[in-house]
Amino acid sequence: MTSELPPSLLPTLPGSSYTDPQIFAREQERIFEQMWFCAVRADDLERPGSFRTVQVGRESVLVTRSRDDSVKAFLNICRHRGARLCTQEAGEVKRAFQCPYHAWTYGLDGKLVAAPHLTGMPDVDRTTYGLLPVHVREWLGYVWVCLAEEPPSFETDIIGAATERLGDPSAIDRYQVDGLSVGRRIRYEVRANWKLIVENFMECYHCATIHPELTEVLPEFAGGYAAQSYVGHGAEFAGEVQGFTVDGSAGADRIPTVSDEQDRRYFAITMKPQVFVNLVPDHVIVHRMYPLAADHTVVECDWLFLKDVVEAGRDVSRSVELFHRVNVQDFDACERCQPAMDSRAYRTGGVLVPSEHHIGAFHQWVTDRLR
Numbered sequence: 001m002t003s004e005l006p007p008s009l010l011p012t013l014p015g016s017s018y019t020d021p022q023i024f025a026r027e028q029e030r031i032f033e034q035m036w037f038c039a040v041r042a043d044d045l046e047r048p049g050s051f052r053t054v055q056v057g058r059e060s061v062l063v064t065r066s067r068d069d070s071v072k073a074f075l076n077i078c079r080h081r082g083a084r085l086c087t088q089e090a091g092e093v094k095r096a097f098q099c100p101y102h103a104w105t106y107g108l109d110g111k112l113v114a115a116p117h118l119t120g121m122p123d124v125d126r127t128t129y130g131l132l133p134v135h136v137r138e139w140l141g142y143v144w145v146c147l148a149e150e151p152p153s154f155e156t157d158i159i160g161a162a163t164e165r166l167g168d169p170s171a172i173d174r175y176q177v178d179g180l181s182v183g184r185r186i187r188y189e190v191r192a193n194w195k196l197i198v199e200n201f202m203e204c205y206h207c208a209t210i211h212p213e214l215t216e217v218l219p220e221f222a223g224g225y226a227a228q229s230y231v232g233h234g235a236e237f238a239g240e241v242q243g244f245t246v247d248g249s250a251g252a253d254r255i256p257t258v259s260d261e262q263d264r265r266y267f268a269i270t271m272k273p274q275v276f277v278n279l280v281p282d283h284v285i286v287h288r289m290y291p292l293a294a295d296h297t298v299v300e301c302d303w304l305f306l307k308d309v310v311e312a313g314r315d316v317s318r319s320v321e322l323f324h325r326v327n328v329q330d331f332d333a334c335e336r337c338q339p340a341m342d343s344r345a346y347r348t349g350g351v352l353v354p355s356e357h358h359i360g361a362f363h364q365w366v367t368d369r370l371r
């Protein structure tokens with residue numbers, strides 16, 4: 001099939017890549033359980049005992065703040081007989097997590113601190129039978145976890161993606177993303193494979209068709225070439241546009257450390273496997289994907305602004321509305337493709353036009369990871 005394609009076209013993955021539960025299970029094992037996974041916003045863990053549970057590959061992971069204020073993450077499984085420890089997505093405990101089954105109790109550092117009749121079992125080591133820890137890193141104000149025994153280099157895989165895209169290691173630091181506050185968070189239930197969402201984010205061939213508001217603000221997007229295919233290039237705002245908002249009106253206060261070269265420009269970064277970062281002068285939009293099944297992905301999207309802007313209750317609705325519309329337009333498109341992945345029309349896949357050819361590298365990356 002491939003050999004019959006004219007040079008303008010490259011093949012995509014076959015349809016089964018987006019529907020086959022066995023392929024999805026392999027992706028969970030070889031991608032999401034091996035790589036750094038952006039789990040929660042650190043600010044969401046307000047104080048010691050605040051917790052979140054997130055699905056990472058096939059595992060439920062418990063992320064919490066410890067007494068010493070550090071963030072810790074564990075497999076959300078009781079070491080006694082395997083009950084899921086926390087069933088809520090978010091919550092707070094005073095000083096320990098107690099299993100609802102036989103009441104084994106774990107400190108915020110994961111250590112086994114109490115269990116019925118534990119004093120009668122002096123040979124049971126409280127660390128050995130503590131919760132199983134997973135690796136944790138904090139960057140951009142997010143908690144990233146890694147389930148691999150030996151995690152890959154965070155510097156290469158995650159920070160490196162930003163450097164590679166922006167062409168300058170300090171460029172992302174100027175947005176001070178870790179110090180920004182969540183002005184708005186929207187959770188999208190997308191009935192599509194996570195790879196369709198990544199592929200869609202990587203190309204702008206669709207921008208002229210489905211993103212009228214975005215192409216008003218970023219006219220070069222109508223040309224179909226995603227700004228992210230050129231290292232260091234940010235798409236420039238249209239001349240009459242004042243801010244990255246749905247109607248081109250002024251946005252919030254500019255992040256003071258953003259450089260003049262970064263002003264009035266939009267940069268997008270894909271951090272494989274599940275994060276997109278969008279940078280504009282006054283806010284940062286971060287997408288985290290949680291792939292739950294071959295045809296089901298939850299996307300949590302945060303709009304981050306300067307703390308003062310959020311605390312003063314400033315109206316950021318026009319900023320939020322622009323990318324919210326883009327999200328809905330994109331996810332609708334992905335959901336329109338998903339059912340077709342099972343069709344005989346897509347058995348050997350589709351094709352990529354030249355402005356999408358870089359998606360071929362993503363397909364190759366997925367294929368290599370699953371081999």
Ligand code: FES
Nearest residue numbers: 078080081099102
């Ligand atoms: S399974 Fe948790 S205490 Fe028994």
Ligand SMILES: [Fe+2]
Nearest residue numbers: 200206211330
């Ligand atoms: Fe899009």
